[in-house]
Amino acid sequence: xxxxxxxxxxxxxxxxxxxxxxxxxxxxxxxxxxxxxxxxxxxxxxxxxxxxxxxxxxxxxxxxxxxxxxxxxxxxxxxxxxxxxxxxxxxxxxxxxxxxxxxxxxxxxxxxxxxxxxxxxxxxxxxxxxxxxxxxxxxxxxxxxxxxxxxxxxxxxxxxxxxxxxxxxxxxxxxxxxxxxxxxxxxxxxxxxxxxxxxxxxxxxxxxxxxxxxxxxxxxxxxxxxxxxxxxxxxxxxxxxxxxxxxxxxxxxxxxxxxxxxxxxxxxxxxxxxxxxxxxxxxxxxxxxxxx
Amino acid sequence: xxxxxxxxxxxxxxxxxxxxxxxxxxxxxxxxxxxxxxxxxxxxxxxxxxxxxxxxxxxxxxxxxxxxxxxxxxxxxxxxxxxxxxxxxxxxxxxxxxxxxxxxxxxxxxxxxxxxxxxxxxxxxxxxxxxxxxxxxxxxxxxxxxxxxxxxxxxxxxxxxxxxxxxxxxxxxxxxxxxxxxxxxxxxxxxxxxxxxxxxxxxxxxxxxxxxxxxxxxxxxxxxxxxxxxxxxxxxxxxxxxxxxxxxxxxxxxxxxxxxxxxxxxxxxxxxxxxxxxxxxxxxxxxxxxxxxxxxx
Numbered sequence: 001x002x003x004x005x006x007x008x009x010x011x012x013x014x015x016x017x018x019x020x021x022x023x024x025x026x027x028x029x030x031x032x033x034x035x036x037x038x039x040x041x042x043x044x045x046x047x048x049x050x051x052x053x054x055x056x057x058x059x060x061x062x063x064x065x066x067x068x069x070x071x072x073x074x075x076x077x078x079x080x081x082x083x084x085x086x087x088x089x090x091x092x093x094x095x096x097x098x099x100x101x102x103x104x105x106x107x108x109x110x111x112x113x114x115x116x117x118x119x120x121x122x123x124x125x126x127x128x129x130x131x132x133x134x135x136x137x138x139x140x141x142x143x144x145x146x147x148x149x150x151x152x153x154x155x156x157x158x159x160x161x162x163x164x165x166x167x168x169x170x171x172x173x174x175x176x177x178x179x180x181x182x183x184x185x186x187x188x189x190x191x192x193x194x195x196x197x198x199x200x201x202x203x204x205x206x207x208x209x210x211x212x213x214x215x216x217x218x219x220x221x222x223x224x225x226x227x228x229x230x231x232x233x234x235x236x237x238x239x240x241x242x243x244x245x246x247x248x249x250x251x252x253x254x255x256x257x258x259x260x261x262x263x264x265x266x267x268x269x270x271x272x273x274x275x276x277x278x279x280x281x282x283x284x285x286x287x288x289x290x291x292x
Numbered sequence: 293x294x295x296x297x298x299x300x301x302x303x304x305x306x307x308x309x310x311x312x313x314x315x316x317x318x319x320x321x322x323x324x325x326x327x328x329x330x331x332x333x334x335x336x337x338x339x340x341x342x343x344x345x346x347x348x349x350x351x352x353x354x355x356x357x358x359x360x361x362x363x364x365x366x367x368x369x370x371x372x373x374x375x376x377x378x379x380x381x382x383x384x385x386x387x388x389x390x391x392x393x394x395x396x397x398x399x400x401x402x403x404x405x406x407x408x409x410x411x412x413x414x415x416x417x418x419x420x421x422x423x424x425x426x427x428x429x430x431x432x433x434x435x436x437x438x439x440x441x442x443x444x445x446x447x448x449x450x451x452x453x454x455x456x457x458x459x460x461x462x463x464x465x466x467x468x469x470x471x472x473x474x475x476x477x478x479x480x481x482x483x484x485x486x487x488x489x490x491x492x493x494x495x496x497x498x499x500x501x502x503x504x505x506x507x508x509x510x511x512x513x514x515x516x517x518x519x520x521x522x523x524x525x526x527x528x529x530x531x532x533x534x535x536x537x538x539x540x541x542x543x544x545x546x547x548x549x550x551x552x553x554x555x556x557x558x559x560x561x562x563x564x565x566x567x568x569x570x571x572x573x574x575x576x577x578x579x580x581x582x583x584x585x586x587x588x589x
Contacts, residue, residue: 006412010492014403014411015419018463021400025460026426029437036436043439088331091324098328104575105332108339111567111578113521113539116560119546120342123553131341134358168335169582176583225430228523232543246432253436254528263436270433277428 030270037264042257054264064265067236067243068272070155074244075223075276077159078166079216085167086212089174090200103175107168114165118232121161122148125233148234151241158230158242165229170215177211178204213284217277224273245269339564346370346557353553369558373545377555378533379562382541389451389537390519393458397515398508400459401466406496408467409474410482420471426464435528442529453529454537458519466511469584473507513574514581517567538563 037054039047058064092099109117124131125147133144147157181204189199205212227246230236236243236251249269253262345353346369347362356363373379404423408416442453477500485495501508526540536544542563546556571578 004486004492005410007492008413011407011411011413014407014496018400018404019419019422021456021460022423022426022463024441025438025457026429026434027422029434029441030429032437032440033433036440043436088328091328096324098325102328102332104579106335107579107582108335108568108571110582111517111521111571112564113523115521115523115539115543116564119542119556119560120338122546123345123556124338124341129354129358129553131338131358164335164338167331172579172583221428221430225432227432232523246430249432250435250524254439259436259440266433266436269430273428273430273433 033263033270034267035263036260037267039260039263041260041263043253043259044257047260050260054261057261058264058268063240063243064245064248064268066240067245067248068268070242071224071226071244071246072220073155074159074162074226075220078162078219078223081163081167082170082212082215082219085170086174086205088167089171089178090204092171093175093178094196099175103168103171105168106171109165109167110169112165114228115232117161117165118229121164122233125157148242149238151238154234154238154242158233161229161233162226170219173211173215174208177208181207213280216284217280220276220280221273224269224276245272342557342560345553346561348554348557350551350553366554369554370562372555373558373562377541377545377549377559378536379538379541379545379559381534382536382538383562385451385535386520386537386539389455389458390516393455393462393519394512394515396455397459397462397466398511401463401470401511402501402504402508403496404463405467405470405474406500409471410479410500420467423464423467426461427468431461431524435524439528448529449531449535451530451535454522454525457525457529458522462515462518466515469511469514469581470504470507472584473504477503509574510577510581510584513570513577516570517578520567 036047038049038051040050040053041047092103123129125133127133127144127146127149130147132147136144145153145157148154150157185203185207186199189203194202225246226244227250230242230244231247231250234242236247245265246269249262249265252258252265341358344360344362345358347365347367348356349366352360352363404419407413408420438453438457439448442448442450445453447453447456481499481503482495485499490499521539522537523539523543526537527543530536530540542559545559549555
């Protein structure tokens, strides 16, 4: 039995094609990004080695840090909204009628492409004909905001479709985790006279702390990677007011043909994602994690 | 809110206490469902609104209430989107790339998961870690090298580049979901087959693979949705109209027909209808796939 199940040829045959694919298309490229960042390169012609010039420029580039801040801000918003999703999930998971249908309805926007969502919300945000301002005018608001055209509020406006898109996703996950909490624990607490809010706060939430932690990482790192929706809705504008790291990288490389500098931004994005993941794990690891 | 829900199950003490309590319960329940219902409407109404304006003329969109039903449904908007906007080609390309990439991803991921969870070799844990960690890598950090790689390989403006990228970037999540399932599967049948001298390929194809059909359908549907909705790879690697997918095509179409709301709405509807139908038919599988893919990571 040993020999059949440890046949090296078979293992290679089964694993190597996939392994080569992810090495070639995921792992080698992330190192190459760092390497291309050392080049002056327009994507077509010869690369010219210029040492750390791009990275020095990157560290001093206000636009890069501004876009990083925008990405982080979206991450902070996303993390805060997790509280709301968690409360909703606690309600849905407390055996109310229709919970299954409701969570499936909440998930619908998550299944659509960010492009379709972006184009739909471009219409919803339309200052004169959009659904949102028509509704506001109907409610008596005289000067409804310009939403995406107003550089002061564009980032906050963008967060509305983001919540709309992802709410169902987080609710599904919290709900699934809450359904795994052993029923005996809750029954025991009830017998001891604990109120439902105490049960939620003292038993259910600590028991799914591991999942919450993963979701915080996902919310922040996911926000650092936001691209499609913002690219479609604002392209980073007006005037860079909604520029995020990925859109800045994309514009520099594929619109301005600064592939060297674009690579440096891409590498910066990778490093910031990894550092943030590490920081959040450090911050949250002190809390008790209960596995079940 | 949840307080009220649980308390209904408690036996109450006196009759008068009971009636006042049940009134509070009813109001509480009513309020609770009102809030949950409003959220449901917020999640769905934008799509209803999209469907409505996809059937309207510009005069109706600009002049009449946005909440009104279309006076004379303009199905012509759909015909226009389908024929003049190349949406038919884009739609076909989306189906083709999605199907090819999903088949490749699921087969390759099954091979890997089988080798990692069933076969004995030293590096299996490390290799599994490599696949899992791929999930955390930001796609945009790989984009410029990928572009350069495909350009060197003469695969720019060739769908192969997009399909290979789909497979590579979906392998981590697919293997993640499959591994969770393989670990719960009993090994007795496989072990008995080994005793009987069955070849490893037969064990994989005729015993293990059929047992994983439920989880395969979950990974297939999740992969389909990801690929159907993908934007960046197609937008970056493919430039000819004849190769573009519906997601990118919709974006270009909207850029060209800026003010024709009806046609834009119809195009968006065409791009989302397949996903909505899939969800309507397979919502349990989709929900399960989304929950499995993230919690176990």
